[in-house]
Amino acid sequence: MGEVIVGQEGLVHSLFLSLLTGGHVLLEGVPGLAKTLAVSTLAKGVQASFARIQFTPDLLPSDLVGTEIYNAKEANFTVRKGPIFANFVLADEVNRAPSKVQSALLEAMQERQVSIGGQTFPLPRPFLVLATQNPLEQEGTYPLPEAQLDRFALKVVVKYPKRAEELEILGRMASTRPNTDVKQVVTPAQVLAAREVVDQIKLDARLSEYIVDLVIATREPKNYKLAELGPRIQYGASPRATIWLALCSRANAFLAGRNYVTPADIKAVAPEVLRHRIMPTYEAEAEGLTSDALVLRVLETVPVP
DSSP: OTTTOOSOHHHHHHHHHHHHHTOOEEEEOOTTSSHHHHHHHHHHHTTOOEEEEEOOTTOOHHHHHEEEEEETTTTEEEEEEOTTOSSEEEEETGGGSOHHHHHHHHHHHHHSEEEETTEEEEOOSSOEEEEEEOSSOOTTOOOOOHHHHTTOSEEEEOOOOOHHHHHHHHHHHSSSSOOOOOOOOOOHHHHHHHHHHHHHSBOOHHHHHHHHHHHHHHHOGGGGTOGGGGGGEEEOOOHHHHHHHHHHHHHHHHHTTOSBOOHHHHHHHHHHHHTTTOEEOHHHHHTTOOHHHHHHHHHHHSOOO
16 A cells, blocks of 8 residues: 555554454545545455445435335346445535435444345445545534444544655646556455454453553543533543454554564554544533544543553
8 A cells, every 4th residue: 555655554554454454434634635546546456346425415325325216128127236335435524415325324334234115234344334524614514423323433633744755745646547446365255364463452450451441531520630521522432442452452462473462552543433422512612622632632541551
C-alpha cells in the first residue's frame, strides 16, 4: 500500500486493524485525502472484490442489496444481486442517503447477510464496509444516528498530509497516468487465517479489567475521579466498545509482532474505538470539548495496571 498511498500511516494502520478483526470503519475527512484510493488499494492487495457505491439522496435500498427481476420468457423472477456482494464495500458519503438505505447497509453490516424477495443470501468472507462522510457540507445530508454509528468498530479522522508528503504526492500523482498498480500479496483465506491468530493473542485479566474500566468511566465518570466530565458526557460508550477495544488491541499487538497485549496497544486503539460512541453535551460543545478530548481525559485518568 505504501507504493501507492503517500503518508496517511494512521489511516492504513486502521484499515489493517479492520481487516484483522472484521470490524467496519467510518472514515471522516474532507475530499481528496485518498480515502477511496486507500480502500481500493487494500482490496487489490488482498486479491478481493471491491465495490464503490456513491450514496445520494435518491438511492434506494434495492440499488444497494439487489432486487428481483421478472423474466417474461420463463415467466418467473430471478434475483439480481446488488453491489453489496463484494469483499470490500466503499460507501462513499454514507450520510447523503436516506435512512432506509442506511438501515439496509447497517443490517448487512451486522448480520452479514441480506434478504431479497424472501430469500436470504450470505455475504462473502471477508466482508468489510468502509464508509466515508464529509465533515464540512451538511446540506442535504441525513446524519447517522448514534445507534447506527455504534455498528462501526472504528471511526477514523483522516487529516491533511504533511508538507514533505504533499511534495511526494505531487511527484507521484501529478501525471496523466499516475502509477496505481498494486501487487496482490494476500488471499482472503490468509486474512481469515490471520484472524484466527489474532483471537489467540493473550489478553491478561488485568488488562481486561482496564478495558472495562475505560468504558465504564465514560458512563460513570464520578466513580473514576472524573466528576467534572459528568455534565459534559450525554451518554457513554456501549458494551460494543468493550468488545472492539479488546479485538483491536489484539490486532495491534499482531501488527507489532507480539503474541500478547500491552496497555500501549489499548491506548493506541482507544480514540478510534470510542470517539463515535461518546456524545458530548451542549455544555461540553460550548466549552470546545470534543469527544476526542473527553476520550483523552479518560485515558489520562483511569489508572493503568
